[in-house]
Amino acid sequence: MSVEVVFWSVVLARFALPLLIPLFPLPAIVGCLLLDGVDQTIFQTFGFDPPNYQSYDKAMDVFYLSIAYLASLRNWTNHSAVQVSRFLFFYRQVGVVAFELTGVRALLLLFPNTFEYYFIAYEGIRSRRNPLRYALKFWVLVAAGIWIFVKLPQEYWIHIAQLDLTDTIRDVPWFLPLVVVLLLVLAAVVWFVVRPRLRPADWPLRFRADPLPAEIDEAHERAAYQAAHRKVFDLAAVEKIFLIGLISVIYGQVLPGVEASDLEVFLGIAVFVAINSAIGVWSARRGYAWESAVLSFAVVFATNVVLVVVADLLLSRRGDDLQLTDTLFFVFLLSILTMLYDRYHPVSEYRAAAAKRDAAASGQTGVDH
Structure with a gap:
């Protein structure tokens, strides 16, 4: 398979998959996230290093995040959650534009992509529970938690330290076992501490977007x-x-x-x-x-x-x-x-x-x- 075919296949996938987000929000955006994480590895496997990969990657990201933002307008029933979503989305867009104009990587740390995981959090909640149960304060706390404890470390890892997950797993023998242990600990906390304190689910697991108002x-x-x-x-x-x-x-x-x-x-x-x-x-x-x-x-x-x-x-x-x-x-x-x-x-x-x-x-x- 030629390098050009591989490259354009990945690019086409990164344009096509986001179009499923309005109808299947959670699985589609998780698929976009996974494809975003492995595309460079795919290129490297076939001996191709796209020029200006950082800019290419950001451009692909903002497309599927734009579709996700529009999907939130279509699907989300909680207006407070939509307001938080709007701020997080445009805040990140401004940061990406500033990065493209200046090339200063620290801007991606100052303008983290909190919107993406916030979207996933909302859809994860909606898959079992009615989002209308939760007021503005709840959604702000969700966004703040993602911003501080997830995105700031991740943006530092990727854009400031410029570390790659695949390369780190390959070069640091203890890194993968540590990640596995931390994930198991997190899963145990969710299962034994968080889950028993949750309210009963409002409906069975649903991944398809809810119907629009009649x-x-x-x-x-x-x-x-x-x-x-x-x-x-x-x-x-x-x-x-x-x-x-x-x-x-x-x-x-x-x-x-x-x-x-x-x-x-x-x-x-x-x-x-x-x-x-x-x-x-x-x-x-x-x-x-x-x-x-x-x-x-x-x-x-x-x-x-x-x-x-x-x-x-x-x-x-x-x-x-x-x-x-x-x-x-x-x-x-x-x-x-x-x-x-x-x-x-x-x-x-x-x-x-x-x-x-x-x-x-x-x-x-x-x-x-």
Whole structure:
């Protein structure tokens, strides 16, 4: 098997597997995490050392974490958990962009990837228990525990000490037995100390995402919600600009054919996101919606390809094949994230508004009694 086939097979897997996260959140993100951990070993096994691996790895990470964040908008019923998720996700994105611009590894320690394990923790809880049982304080404590006791040591190990797990296991004879003992101790603590103190589970083990609220689980209902609540430039549009803009800057550092500056990449993406938002609001107000995610993506992708062609004609630009490939990649990235955001954000907004209404009704009921 050629090195090129191995490399592109791994890259394709790292793009395809995250697309399962919205439907199977826990197993899919664990699969992404495992693939992230072994891809370099796979490359080395076939005698290939990708140039700028650190940047490539971060770029792959931010893609599947972006899908995970969008999945949290789709699936999570606890709005407080979503708020913590939003902070952790964008905090990490800012740190990765800062690292790409400066090359200072310490930034990855200061901006740890707490979001990933927080997402896993939420989905692990949801697999047996109702997340609505837990208030904001609980989710903040979960995030803080992961940040301090898991991610800071891990980020130091990877990015400051620059140690590799496979190499350490090979070169340090006592390291693997120590890891096994620590895992066994942790498992014993969970089984004998934590488990007996847990409340009874609310339902049998479930890995598939829960159904969407019946009031907004169909495409025409989401379109109607957007038509009633969205504007061309609102907070949702700003969030989408930063979501897609930051990840585009990161990929702009990795792709070889990108000649634009980081600011130009971000502003260019911002313009396209704004145009997409305008088209989305216009189509929602006219009731255009597609139930199929594949069809929705095809429509958004085709629209963005037309926009790029028109922009090139107006600016009289002519790029080489490498620039064309990078342009199509950015169109793909913009289109898939835009499509998923526009499908999932209304669900999160609806749940948040419903929770506020329920809280107000409960308060009113309490006054009456």
